[in-house]
Amino acid sequence: MIRIEHLSKRYGDTVAVNDLDFEVRPGVVTGFLGPNGSGKSTTMRIIMGLDAPTSGSATINGHRYRELKAPLREVGALLDAKAVHPGRTARNHLRALAASNQIPRKRVEEVLEFVGISSVADKKVGGYSLGMSQRLGIAAALLGDPQVLLFDEPVNGLDPEGIRWIREFFRTLAMEGRTVFVSSHLMSEMAVSADQIIVIGRGHFITQGSVDQLTASVGGSVLVRSADNAALRTALRASGAVVEEANDRALTVSGVDAEGVGVVALAEGIALSELTPQRASLEEVFMDLTADAVEYSSKKEPFDHE
Amino acid sequence: MSDVTLASVTRAEWIKFRTVRSTIMGYVVTFALTLGLGALITTAIRGHWQTMDPLSKLAFDPVSTSLGGTLFAQFAVGVIGILFITSEYASGSIRTTLAATPRRVQVVAAKLLVLVSVTVVVAEVVVFATFLMGQRIFSGVVPTASLSSGSVFRSVALGGIYLTLLAVLGFGLGLILRQQSAAISVFTSLLLIVPIVIFVLPQSWQTSISRYEPSALGHAMMSVTPPLDMFGAWTATLLLIVYVAIVLVIGVALLLRRDA
Incomplete structure (x- = not known):
C-alpha cells in the first residue's frame, strides 16, 4: 500500500506536483497516467526517498522510504532502465545490489533467469x-521479492512480445497480492494493463477510477440514421440536444441518450434505421481530462501575479 | 536475512569498485607513473651527479627525489576517487544506489572504506618498491637512504598516505560537483594552477602561502628533512587531512540535502 498525502514538490518557481492525495492499494494493478511532464516521475522519486517533497508525504505501508530497514525487500522499482554503469555486467550490477540489502546471491540467478537475460x-x-x-531493471526491482512495486514507463523500448509478457507479469504480481504501481503517458497501454487508473495533469490530480468508470464519466453520444435526417435534426435541437452531421448520412447526437432520441423520433413520426449508443474511447477521455488541466493551469497563472 | 548495515553496503561498494575497468586502469597508471618516472629521475641524477653544484648536492634528498613520480601519479589516484562517485551520477545509477541504501551517510562511509583501504595498500606497495628501486639505481654514485632509519621509513610511508589522501580529495570533489569533467578540472587546478597563481604574488607572500599548497604538503611529507620554508612532515600530513575532511564534510552535507 502506497499512501500519498497532500504531496507537493516545487523546483524554484516550477510546480512539479501540486497537492496530490491518493492511495495505491495491493492486489490490483494501478496505472499512473498523465502526459509527459505531468509529475509522474517526480512523484515516484519522492515515493522512493530520492527527492524530498516540498510539503506533504509519501509513505509505504505506513513508513517513509528513508525509514525502511531493508528497502529492496519491501519496495522494488524500475525508474530508469538505462541508469546502470555501462561498464559493469548485469550480473555484477545485481550482485552489488543484493549485497547491500543482504539478499542471498542465488536470488540474483533467479531473477536473471526470470526476466530471460541469463545468457547475456x-x-x-x-x-x-x-x-x-528494461528487463535488467525489472530483475533489479524483483531482487528483494518486495510487496510493493513501482514501474516508471516500463513498456518503453519493449517489443510486442515483451509488452505482452510485461502485462501478464503485472497481472500475476497483483494476483499474488502485491501493490503494483505503473506509470505511462499512453492511455491505450493503461486500458489493457491497469485495473485502477489515477490521472494527473501538470502535477494536479484529475481523477481516479476503473477504466469503465473513467469512460462513463465523460458522456457518450448516440449515432442515428433515419428516413428524414433534416426533420429529426430540427426536432432534436428543439428538445435541447446537440446534433452534428456524421459520415454516411448519419447524425451524432449528444446531450440526450438513445432512449430520448427514440422518443423524439416517435413523436415526429420519423422511422429510424439505426440507433447506436457510443462510448467515448479511453483515449478521448484522457484528452478531454488532461485538456481541462492544461487550460486550468494556463488560465490560472496570470491571476496569480495580480 | 537482516537489515542494511555499513558492512553490507561496504560489500556492495567493493563489488562495484572492482567490477569496472577504470578502477583497475587507474591503479595500473599509478604504478607505472610512480615506478617508471622514479626510474627515469634517479637514472638522470646518477648520470649528472659528478657535475652537480655543491649546493644542490647539499640539499639533495634521496627519498623525495626517488618518489618524484608521485607528482604525476597523484592525478591517477585522484581520478580513481572522482570516478568512483561521478560515474554514478553520469549513468544515473546513483538513484539505484540511494534507493538501496536510503541512509546516504552509509553510502559515503562504505565508498570511503573501500577507496581508502584499496588505495593505501596499492600506494604503499608502489612507493616502497619505487624507493628501493631508486636507491639501487643511486648506489655507488649518489648518496642513498636506508629504511632502517626511522625518518626515511616515515617519509616513504607518508608518500603512500599522500596518494591515498589525494584519492579521497578527488572523491570529495566528485561528491560536491557530481560531474566528472568539472571535478577533474577543479582537482587539477588545485594541484597545478594554484601554485602558478601564488607564483604571481609578491615574493614575501609567496613563501608564507605556498607551503599551504597540497603539492607542497606532499613534498614536505616525503622529505626526510623538509626545507626550512615548508611545514614539518607531520604538520603537513595533518593539514592535508584537514583539507580533505573539509571537502568531504561539504560533499556529505550536499548529498544529504540534494535531490538525487
Whole structure:
C-alpha cells in the first residue's frame, strides 16, 4: 500500500506536483497516467526517498522510504532502465545490489533467469538494447521479492512480445497480492494493463477510477440514421440536444441518450434505421481530462501575479 | 536475512569498485607513473651527479627525489576517487544506489572504506618498491637512504598516505560537483594552477602561502628533512587531512540535502 498525502514538490518557481492525495492499494494493478511532464516521475522519486517533497508525504505501508530497514525487500522499482554503469555486467550490477540489502546471491540467478537475460548476464550493460535494459531493471526491482512495486514507463523500448509478457507479469504480481504501481503517458497501454487508473495533469490530480468508470464519466453520444435526417435534426435541437452531421448520412447526437432520441423520433413520426449508443474511447477521455488541466493551469497563472 | 548495515553496503561498494575497468586502469597508471618516472629521475641524477653544484648536492634528498613520480601519479589516484562517485551520477545509477541504501551517510562511509583501504595498500606497495628501486639505481654514485632509519621509513610511508589522501580529495570533489569533467578540472587546478597563481604574488607572500599548497604538503611529507620554508612532515600530513575532511564534510552535507 502506497499512501500519498497532500504531496507537493516545487523546483524554484516550477510546480512539479501540486497537492496530490491518493492511495495505491495491493492486489490490483494501478496505472499512473498523465502526459509527459505531468509529475509522474517526480512523484515516484519522492515515493522512493530520492527527492524530498516540498510539503506533504509519501509513505509505504505506513513508513517513509528513508525509514525502511531493508528497502529492496519491501519496495522494488524500475525508474530508469538505462541508469546502470555501462561498464559493469548485469550480473555484477545485481550482485552489488543484493549485497547491500543482504539478499542471498542465488536470488540474483533467479531473477536473471526470470526476466530471460541469463545468457547475456556477463556482458557489459552499455551494450544492451533498451528492451534488455528494461528487463535488467525489472530483475533489479524483483531482487528483494518486495510487496510493493513501482514501474516508471516500463513498456518503453519493449517489443510486442515483451509488452505482452510485461502485462501478464503485472497481472500475476497483483494476483499474488502485491501493490503494483505503473506509470505511462499512453492511455491505450493503461486500458489493457491497469485495473485502477489515477490521472494527473501538470502535477494536479484529475481523477481516479476503473477504466469503465473513467469512460462513463465523460458522456457518450448516440449515432442515428433515419428516413428524414433534416426533420429529426430540427426536432432534436428543439428538445435541447446537440446534433452534428456524421459520415454516411448519419447524425451524432449528444446531450440526450438513445432512449430520448427514440422518443423524439416517435413523436415526429420519423422511422429510424439505426440507433447506436457510443462510448467515448479511453483515449478521448484522457484528452478531454488532461485538456481541462492544461487550460486550468494556463488560465490560472496570470491571476496569480495580480 | 537482516537489515542494511555499513558492512553490507561496504560489500556492495567493493563489488562495484572492482567490477569496472577504470578502477583497475587507474591503479595500473599509478604504478607505472610512480615506478617508471622514479626510474627515469634517479637514472638522470646518477648520470649528472659528478657535475652537480655543491649546493644542490647539499640539499639533495634521496627519498623525495626517488618518489618524484608521485607528482604525476597523484592525478591517477585522484581520478580513481572522482570516478568512483561521478560515474554514478553520469549513468544515473546513483538513484539505484540511494534507493538501496536510503541512509546516504552509509553510502559515503562504505565508498570511503573501500577507496581508502584499496588505495593505501596499492600506494604503499608502489612507493616502497619505487624507493628501493631508486636507491639501487643511486648506489655507488649518489648518496642513498636506508629504511632502517626511522625518518626515511616515515617519509616513504607518508608518500603512500599522500596518494591515498589525494584519492579521497578527488572523491570529495566528485561528491560536491557530481560531474566528472568539472571535478577533474577543479582537482587539477588545485594541484597545478594554484601554485602558478601564488607564483604571481609578491615574493614575501609567496613563501608564507605556498607551503599551504597540497603539492607542497606532499613534498614536505616525503622529505626526510623538509626545507626550512615548508611545514614539518607531520604538520603537513595533518593539514592535508584537514583539507580533505573539509571537502568531504561539504560533499556529505550536499548529498544529504540534494535531490538525487
